[in-house]
Amino acid sequence: MARRAHLKAGFRRALLAELRQIGARPGLMFMLAPFPLLLFALLAAVFQMGLPRELPIAIVDQDRSTLSRQMVRIVDATPEVAVAYEASSLGGGRQLLLSGQVYAVVLIPSRTERDVLAGRRPEVVLFYNNQYMTPGSLVARSVGGALGTVVAGISIEARVARGADVESATLAVAPVPVRQSALFNPSLEYVQFLLAAVMPTVLQIFIAASAALSFSRDRQGVAGLGRSLRLGGTLIKTVAGKLAPYTLAYLLVLWGADALLFGPLGARFGGNLAFHVAYGFVFVLASQMLGVVAALVARDTVSALASVGVIAGPAFGFTGITFPRLSMNGFSTVWADLLPVTHYLQLRTDNILRGAAFDISLPAFVSLLALAGIYGGAMFFLLWRHGRSRSVPVPEALR
Amino acid sequence: MITVFFREIVAAILAIWADKGARSTMLGATVFFSVFFPQPYLSEVVRDMPVAIIDQDGSTLSRELIRRIDAADTVAVARYAPDMPSARALFLKREVYGIVVVPPKFERDLLAGRAAPIAAFSDGGYFLLNSVMSSALSNAARSLGTEVEVGRLTASGVDMASAMAIVEPLRVTTVALFNPTGGYASFVLPAVFVLILQQTLLMGIGNLKAGRRPTGAVSTLADAIVYVGLYSLWAGVVLVLLPWVYRLPRIGDVAVMYAVVVPFLAAVTAMGLAIARLIPTKEGVIFFLVVLGMPLFFLSGVSWPAEAMPKLLHAIAFVIPSTTAVPALVRVNQMGADLKSVETTIFIQLGLCFAYSMLALIVDQAKRRPAA
Numbered sequence: 019m020a021r022r023a024h025l026k027a028g029f030r031r032a033l034l035a036e037l038r039q040i041g042a043r044p045g046l047m048f049m050l051a052p053f054p055l056l057l058f059a060l061l062a063a064v065f066q067m068g069l070p071r072e073l074p075i076a077i078v079d080q081d082r083s084t085l086s087r088q089m090v091r092i093v094d095a096t097p098e099v100a101v102a103y104e105a106s107s108l109g110g111g112r113q114l115l116l117s118g119q120v121y122a123v124v125l126i127p128s129r130t131e132r133d134v135l136a137g138r139r140p141e142v143v144l145f146y147n148n149q150y151m152t153p154g155s156l157v158a159r160s161v162g163g164a165l166g167t168v169v170a171g172i173s174i175e176a177r178v179a180r181g182a183d184v185e186s187a188t189l190a191v192a193p194v195p196v197r198q199s200a201l202f203n204p205s206l207e208y209v210q211f212l213l214a215a216v217m218p219t220v221l222q223i224f225i226a227a228s229a230a231l232s233f234s235r236d237r238q239g240v241a242g243l244g245r246s247l248r249l250g251g252t253l254i255k256t257v258a259g260k261l262a263p264y265t266l267a268y269l270l271v272l273w274g275a276d277a278l279l280f281g282p283l284g285a286r287f288g289g290n291l292a293f294h295v296a297y298g299f300v301f302v303l304a305s306q307m308l309g310v311v312a313a314l315v316a317r318d319t320v321s322a323l324a325s326v327g328v329i330a331g332p333a334f335g336f337t338g339i340t341f342p343r344l345s346m347n348g349f350s351t352v353w354a355d356l357l358p359v360t361h362y363l364q365l366r367t368d369n370i371l372r373g374a375a376f377d378i379s380l381p382a383f384v385s386l387l388a389l390a391g392i393y394g395g396a397m398f399f400l401l402w403r404h405g406r407s408r409s410v411p412v413p414e415a416l417r
Numbered sequence: 418m419i420t421v422f423f424r425e426i427v428a429a430i431l432a433i434w435a436d437k438g439a440r441s442t443m444l445g446a447t448v449f450f451s452v453f454f455p456q457p458y459l460s461e462v463v464r465d466m467p468v469a470i471i472d473q474d475g476s477t478l479s480r481e482l483i484r485r486i487d488a489a490d491t492v493a494v495a496r497y498a499p500d501m502p503s504a505r506a507l508f509l510k511r512e513v514y515g516i517v518v519v520p521p522k523f524e525r526d527l528l529a530g531r532a533a534p535i536a537a538f539s540d541g542g543y544f545l546l547n548s549v550m551s552s553a554l555s556n557a558a559r560s561l562g563t564e565v566e567v568g569r570l571t572a573s574g575v576d577m578a579s580a581m582a583i584v585e586p587l588r589v590t591t592v593a594l595f596n597p598t599g600g601y602a603s604f605v606l607p608a609v610f611v612l613i614l615q616q617t618l619l620m621g622i623g624n625l626k627a628g629r630r631p632t633g634a635v636s637t638l639a640d641a642i643v644y645v646g647l648y649s650l651w652a653g654v655v656l657v658l659l660p661w662v663y664r665l666p667r668i669g670d671v672a673v674m675y676a677v678v679v680p681f682l683a684a685v686t687a688m689g690l691a692i693a694r695l696i697p698t699k700e701g702v703i704f705f706l707v708v709l710g711m712p713l714f715f716l717s718g719v720s721w722p723a724e725a726m727p728k729l730l731h732a733i734a735f736v737i738p739s740t741t742a743v744p745a746l747v748r749v750n751q752m753g754a755d756l757k758s759v760e761t762t763i764f765i766q767l768g769l770c771f772a773y774s775m776l777a778l779i780v781d782q783a784k785r786r787p788a789a
Contacts, residue, residue, distance in 0.1 A: 045701050057712055063730050064715050070725035115594065117758040118748055121722075130587070137582035141590055148593035149751050151604040153722040155548065158591055165589045172586040180583070186530060193527055193562035194482070195534045196554050200541030201508070201516075211544060212721075216711065223708050231700065319700050320438045320624065327707035328449070334711060335457040340720075341601045342463055342546050344514070350457040367542045374509045 027251035032259025035249050036232065040263060046231070050267040051274075054224050058217055058275045062283065065213050073157050074102035075122040076111045083131035089142070089168050093124065098160040115147055121157045122146035124165075134172060202288075202371045214285065214370075215339040215363055217275050222305045222359045223330040225268050229309030230326050232260055234319040243404045253401050261306050268302050289369035293376065297365045300386050304358035305330075307393035314400040333357050361386040425639035433643070436625055438699065443621035443644075447651050450613045451659050454606070459663070461600035463549045467495030468515040469504045476524035478561070482535070485557035486517065492553045508538075515539045515550040527565055545601070595752045596666060603665045607751050608719040610655045611743045615685050616710050618648050622689030623702030631694065631781050641690070645682045652678045656750055669750040677745050677759055680766035684738040687773035694780040717743035736772075741765050 040046050077093070079086050094101040103120060105111040111123035125143045133140035142165060146158040170191045177187035236246045250256025276294075280287045309326055316322035335341065336354040343354060354360045364382045368374040433439045468486070472479050487494040495513055498504035504516045518536040526533040535558060539550040563584055570580035596603045622644065631637070656674060660667040696702045715721055716734040723731050723744075734740040745762035748754040 045696075045698075049704065053708070057708065060712055060730070061715065064712075064721060064726050066727065067725045070722050073722060073724055113758070116748060116752055116754040118744055134586050137579060137586070139582055139586060139588055141588040144589065144591045145594050146591065147595060147752070148597065148599055149595035149604065149607075149747060150719060150722070151596065151599065151601070152720055153724075154593075155599075158593075159548075162589060162591055165587075169585065169587045169589060173583060176583045176586060189532045190530060190566055193530075193533060193566055194558040195532055196537055196558045197534050198537040198539060198551055198554065200547055201538045202541050211542065216715070220708060220711055227704055227707060231704070320703055321441070323700060323703045323707060324438070324441065324446075324620075327703070327710075328446075328453070331707055331710055332450070332454050335454065335605070338457075339543070340545065341458050341605075342466075342514075342543055344466065345460045345463045346457050347459055350459075353456070368509070371542050372509060378509050 027249060029255045029259045032250035032256050033262055036260045036263055051271050054221055054271045057220055061213055061216055070153060071097055072100040073098060073153050074120045075099050075157060076103040076105045076114045076120045077101050078105045078108055078111050078125045080128040081126050081130040085131040086126045092168055093161055093164045096160045096164050099157050121153050122161060218362055219334045219359050225302055225305040226309030226326045226330050227323055228264050229306040230313040230322040233310050233313035234322040238319055247405045253398055265302055272298055287370055288373040293369055297383055300390050301358050301362040304390035304393055307397045310397045311393055333359050337363050358389050425636045426643060429640045429643040438624035439621045442617050442624060446617045451655050454609055455602055455663060458602035458605055461602050463491055465493035466491060466546060466549055467513045468492050468517060469496040469498045469507050469513040470494050471498050471504055471518045473521040474519050474523035478524040478527055479519045482557060482561050485561060489553035491549045514546050607747050608717060608743050611746050612714055612739055614648060615739045616706055618685050619689045620703055620706050623693055624699055626693035627699045627702045628697050641686050644686045648682045667750050668753040673756050674749050676756060677763055680763050681738055681742040684766045684769040687770045691773045691777040694777050713739055716740050719743055719747060738766060738769055
């Protein structure tokens with residue numbers, strides 16, 4: 019104890035004081051690494067399948083012909099869907115949709131086969147649940163594709179019957195085929211797509227909240243921020259000492275999550291590792307400073323945490339990962355630019371997925387640095403003001 | 418007895434008003450989040466996503482194809498690129514979000530009855546942009562292809578009806594139910610709103626009860642009734658009024674909605690009381706709830722199908738009221754489901770309410786014993 023008291027004010031003293039604080043609170047230790055990693059495991063489990071398979075649909079087959087049975091078979095054979103129910107009427111199919119048991123209903127009306135043979139172009143209808151957009155549209159695409167195969171088969175037969183050879187009949191079915199490929203995420207895996215984006219967004223909340231908690235706790239304490247400022251000596255040393263344990267812990271969590279993502283979960287890393295480390299570091303710092311600013315502005319710890327929740331909680335919608343940024347309104351665009359995670363995710367996509375050259379990533383990297391600068395500047399200004407207003411009475415009270 | 422109970426009710430209401438944290442979460446935050454959350458999604462659909470075209474043919478038919486692609490609401494031909502490297506550069510700079518390549522001899526092959534494939538490159542990192550591009554392109558290609566094929570057949574002496582029957586012997590019509598325009602706000606917000614109710618209610622209870630000595634049974638019951646009552650009003654605002662303001666589709670029966678909402682709120686209240694007993698500090702409760710919001714959204718199965726999650730995980734997630742209540746309320750409000758389609762959820766919520774009440778009581782007893 020005596021030795022510690024003699025330690026000179028500075029980075030080490032601020033750091034040791036903060037470590038003691040963390041050590042005294044098991045809840046805080048849990049939030050530093052185990053809890054975010056637990057959430058990552060949970061999210062990884064949610065998306066573990068990559069793409070959904072065997073999504074249930076219902077069929078209303080009023081025709082019961084060779085053709086209709088062939089359609090059911092081909093639809094069922096697609097990996098994304100499974101014909102789970104045979105409804106006797108459209109009403110029955112609707113009930114299955116409403117209770118959430120199926121995502122789509124295919125109606126094959128009676129006389130379908132007869133009408134096809136007579137050239138009357140009957141209509142098969144696919145109703146799909148577009149309220150559940152992800153599974154709904156996936157099912158619609160797969161079932162539509164499967165039914166398209168059946169239609170193409172009939173069309174080829176019709177042409178062959180009219181004297182065409184099989185090869186030219188096959189070509190004539192799809193005269194303008196579209197060969198679509200997704201650049202940079204060819205398999206369209208959700209692990210790459212969602213998990214890699216959700217994890218940093220959740221982590222941003224943790225990073226900002228823990229920084230807010232650390233400063234708010236001091237500020238609300240008996241001695242106020244003055245004590246921490248004295249331990250550190252200078253503003254920079256105080257802040258560095260207080261935040262360093264969290265910076266390190268969350269960087270390790272970020273890298274740990276990446277290690278799992280690119281290791282066991284099999285995502286591909288196609289970028290520059292050093293750059294990835296660099297913007298990850300700036301991301302953590304910017305988020306921390308945002309949290310500190312919240313703590314210095316809010317009136318108490320609970321409102322500091324609540325304001326972090328307000329800022330960082332809805333962040334995911336603003337990052338443009340699910341709904342693209344190019345379709346957002348002005349407010350959302352500005353707000354998104356103020357969130358560190360927006361730039362971090364763009365840098366991540368550009369670097370890891372697209373393997374873009376450094377000059378293309380430069381604007382986003384500069385934006386992230388600028389955010390760190392702005393939040394850092396605000397933080398130091400607020401701390402300086404606190405220090406100045408308290409530095410006069412506190413030393414006198416202690417002497 | 419009734420006057421005592423009435424006094425407790427008034428006390429519970431005053432307690433919410435007196436506590437700054439509870440006031441801002443239970444009275445302010447719900448409205449704030451309901452206005453703030455929807456902002457990114459308000460334009461509902463992607464319009465005029467810029468794509469680059471590499472037209473290596475430069476023929477009448479290739480221009481017709483490009484015109485049809487441009488005619489789709491969702492995409493716009495923004496740039497013409499001479500070759501793939503320059504198109505790729507535009508793509509990396511995010512000036513375009515897709516690339517379409519029309520090969521040389523496109524027109525000649527198409528008219529000669531050979532396949533004239535076009536190539537398209539879209540962005541695999543962004544699902545919505547990817548599917549927007551895909552549907553705009555396949556529609557343009559299909560309509561042009563059908564037209565050319567029908568033209569070829571009629572030119573060879575087949576009558577129009579037979580030509581159509583050969584090219585498209587069976588029509589497959591795809592009907593989008595419940596969210597006909599495929600609006601993103603219509604898809605996400607109804608689920609998010611339910612989650613906002615749960616999270617702000619939990620935070621409010623955390624503010625009021627965490628770290629405080631538990632009060633008597635009558636007053637706890639009065640508190641619970643006040644919370645459920647207050648949030649039943651909020652449910653009306655958030656689940657009926659706001660969808661109307663934002664013009665989201667809402668076709669459900671309000672009575673059926675409340676048949677789910679009230680048990681749901683009761684379950685959330687009981688859970689809130691239990692959490693407040695388990696986590697001793699307000700800060701801890703708020704932190705816990707703030708970070709949990711997003712994972713809970715994904716667990717509800719609205720954005721990512723529950724069928725694609727591990728069964729065990731989904732079974733564990735049942736203990737959180739929103740997991741089952743979110744999809745049930747979406748089905749009632751947005752899809753018009755009747756009482757029978759959601760009765761399982763109602764029983765689950767009542768079960769959860771009972772279980773969490775018991776948990777709160779047990780924690781209470783356990784904490785009291787060592788003190789006594």
